[in-house]
Amino acid sequence: MADKVFVDDVSEFGKGEYRTLYKGNTDIAVFNVAGEYYAIEDVCTHDGGVLTGGEVDGEEVECPRHQARFNIKTGEALTPPAFEGVETFKTEVEDEKVYVYVN
Numbered sequence: 001m002a003d004k005v006f007v008d009d010v011s012e013f014g015k016g017e018y019r020t021l022y023k024g025n026t027d028i029a030v031f032n033v034a035g036e037y038y039a040i041e042d043v044c045t046h047d048g049g050v051l052t053g054g055e056v057d058g059e060e061v062e063c064p065r066h067q068a069r070f071n072i073k074t075g076e077a078l079t080p081p082a083f084e085g086v087e088t089f090k091t092e093v094e095d096e097k098v099y100v101y102v103n
């Protein structure tokens with residue numbers, strides 16, 4: 001069963017921002033894309049680089065190491081050198097707090 005993990009208060013987590021956390025041996029990045037929250041594994045499938053810190057453009061994030069782009073909503077790899085998508089995680093807003101579900 002997945003653990004429900006607190007990420008941040010909605011009031012503190014603005015559009016275009018992201019938060020990172022480490023849970024269950026997994027690095028996770030949670031993004032606020034136009035007021036909706038999405039979570040992906042914070043590890044590039046090309047060569048294991050950390051995705052956060054790379055440019056965020058709408059619903060896409062660019063790996064800072066070799067510029068592969070991923071869809072934040074779906075985890076899909078959009079451009080080489082990554083061809084495999086990243087894992088996604090369910091998020092939820094409850095009582096003005098953002099949560100992510102981690103296995």
Ligand code: FES
Binds near residue numbers: 045046068081082
């Ligand atoms: S490690 Fe991300 S593109 Fe190479």
